[in-house]
Amino acid sequence: MLPKQVRIVEVGPRDGLQNEKSPFSVEHKINLINLLSQSGLSYIEGGSFVSPKWVPQMANSAQVFTHIDRVEGVTYSALTPNTQGFEDALDSGVDEVAIFGSASERFSQKNINCSVDESLDRFAPVIELAKRYELPVRGYVSCVMGCPYEGDIPPENVAHIARRLHDMGCYEISLGDTIGVGTPTQTKHMLDAVGKQVPMANIGIHFHDTYGQALANIYAALDYGIASIDSAIAGLGGCPYANGASGNVATEDLLYMLNGMAIDTGVNMDLLLKASAFVSEITQRPVESKVANALLNG
Ligand code: HMG
Ligand code: MG
Numbered sequence: 001m002l003p004k005q006v007r008i009v010e011v012g013p014r015d016g017l018q019n020e021k022s023p024f025s026v027e028h029k030i031n032l033i034n035l036l037s038q039s040g041l042s043y044i045e046g047g048s049f050v051s052p053k054w055v056p057q058m059a060n061s062a063q064v065f066t067h068i069d070r071v072e073g074v075t076y077s078a079l080t081p082n083t084q085g086f087e088d089a090l091d092s093g094v095d096e097v098a099i100f101g102s103a104s105e106r107f108s109q110k111n112i113n114c115s116v117d118e119s120l121d122r123f124a125p126v127i128e129l130a131k132r133y134e135l136p137v138r139g140y141v142s143c144v145m146g147c148p149y150e151g152d153i154p155p156e157n158v159a160h161i162a163r164r165l166h167d168m169g170c171y172e173i174s175l176g177d178t179i180g181v182g183t184p185t186q187t188k189h190m191l192d193a194v195g196k197q198v199p200m201a202n203i204g205i206h207f208h209d210t211y212g213q214a215l216a217n218i219y220a221a222l223d224y225g226i227a228s229i230d231s232a233i234a235g236l237g238g239c240p241y242a243n244g245a246s247g248n249v250a251t252e253d254l255l256y257m258l259n260g261m262a263i264d265t266g267v268n269m270d271l272l273l274k275a276s277a278f279v280s281e282i283t284q285r286p287v288e289s290k291v292a293n294a295l296l297n298g
Contacts, residue, residue, distance in 0.1 A: 003227035005264045007043060008251060009174070009204060010036055012279075013064070014045040014079060015248055016236025018057050022283040026060045030067050032282075035275040036233060037071040040267040041251075045098070048079035049088040055240055065092035077138065081112055086126045090133055097130055098174075099123040100140040101165060103158040104147035107178070111142065111241040120164060127169045139170030140206065144190055145182030148242045155193035163197035172204050174230055177217065179245040180210030184220040191224050204228035207249050209235060209288075214249035215257055222263075229254060233272070234279040235288030250289030252276055269295070 013033050017024050024032075033046050046068065047061030061078060070076065077096040080086040089097050101119050102108040108116045123139075130137045143150075144158045162173045175194065182190070194203060205221045205228075207214040218229060235250035255267050276292035286293055 001225055002222050002261065003225055003263060005227060006222075006258055007228045008041055008254060008258075008265050008267060009043045009045065009206075009228060009230040010041045010233060010251055011045045011206070011230050011248055012036070012232035012234065012236045012251065012275075014047050014058070015230075015239070016232040016234070018048065018055050019237060019240050020057060020283070024057070024282060026063045026067070028282050029060070029064045032233070032275060032278060033064065033068045033076075035278055036272075037069065037074050039271040039275060040265075041272075042073060042266060043075045043077065045077050045079070046094075049085035049092075050079060050081055062088060062092045065089075065094055080126055082122050083125050083129060086129050090129075090135070094135070096136045096138065097126070098138040098140060099126055099165070099170070100142065101161055102142040102147075103153050103161050104143040104150045106149035107143045107147050107241070110149065111239070116161065120168070123165075124168065131169065137170050138204075139165035139168075139173045140176055141165065141173060142176045142178045142239075144175045145177045145186050146179055148179050148245070155190045158190055159193040159197040162194050162203070166198045166202055170202075172202050172228060173198060174204035174206045174228070176206040176230075177208055177214075178239055178242050180208035180214060182207070182217050183213055184216050187217040187220045188224075191221060191226075195224065200225045201227075204230060206230035208237070208239075208245050208247065209249050210244070210246040215253060218249065218254065219257070222261075233275050234283075234292060236279065247288055250287070250292065252287075252289040252291040252295075256291040 052059035232248035237247035
């Protein structure tokens with residue numbers, strides 16, 4: 001059954017900018033988050049507290065979080081792979097944190113330098129700390145429809161790790177098609193397996209658009225009642241440890257589809273487009289959103 005409302009999880013300032021080559025200064029990031037905050041989005045992933053040697057683009061996340069103009073009702077979250085990251089995130093005043101695991105062993109090694117089991121051992125104390133400080137924890141599972149190093153990933157592996165994150169206390173598990181290879185049929189098979197382990201009310205989706213399938217896959221997932229969808233303004237992004245993966249589905253394109261389906265998001269397209277235009281100005285290139293290009297240049 002289609003949801004009546006969807007929460008759009010804006011990941012552009014984190015997933016989008018972690019791999020961006022153009023010079024996004026701290027001020028640019030702050031401006032971008034402020035524009036997004038004005039658009040009616042209720043959830044913005046603003047950065048990550050990871051090793052600056054691994055992801056240099058996120059090194060200034062503390063400055064970003066402490067200088068944005070917070071809008072009431074907006075949740076500002078950050079990725080935290082370990083307790084060091086959690087403590088830095090807490091000092092920067094984030095409202096929520098996310099841990100990020102993988103359905104693929106080799107991707108886990110490349111991305112966070114440990115096995116899937118070791119990653120869960122590292123996440124456990126993060127979740128404990130988060131409970132103590134009453135911060136909700138979101139959990140990611142990467143490579144849910146394919147891995148850049150291992151190829152096909154069995155849906156049961158995705159279901160297994162999603163269940164473990166759910167059992168550990170993540171209120172929502174965001175299923176990531178990191179390299180954007182999935183198709184609608186595959187999305188359904190994967191969600192059928194996950195649905196046997198975790199209620200769909202606790203599932204979000206995070207689809208990259210490398211092969212242009214993200215909206216079709218989201219449409220398939222909506223039919224499962226999934227009501228939390230990740231996207232990135234201007235289709236920014238990619239993972240530094242997944243070569244060739246393009247950005248997330250563009251927030252503008254997702255919003256256009258949801259508006260057309262009369263699914264409420266609370267987001268205003270005109271205000272969102274101010275953020276798209278800003279991205280285009282900084283990157284000096286057209287944005288990766290068909291809707292933004294049609295509306296801004298049409
Ligand atoms: P490691 O090298 O195994 O960690 O990295 P370590 O504990 O041995 O520490 C090594 C150094 O890193 C030390 O510094 C630590 O202090 C430092 P040194 O003594 O060498 O100067 N360090 C940190 N610094 C800042 N913040 C921290 C932190 N932790 C350690 N939190 C680690 C392990 C997890 C830290 C590393 O692999 C890492 O940072 N990986 C992050 C990778 C990443 O951010 N990837 C992109 C996000 S995931 C993604 O995009 C997928 C997603 O979008 C969903 C999808 O699309 O599928 C979420
Ligand atoms: Mg991603």
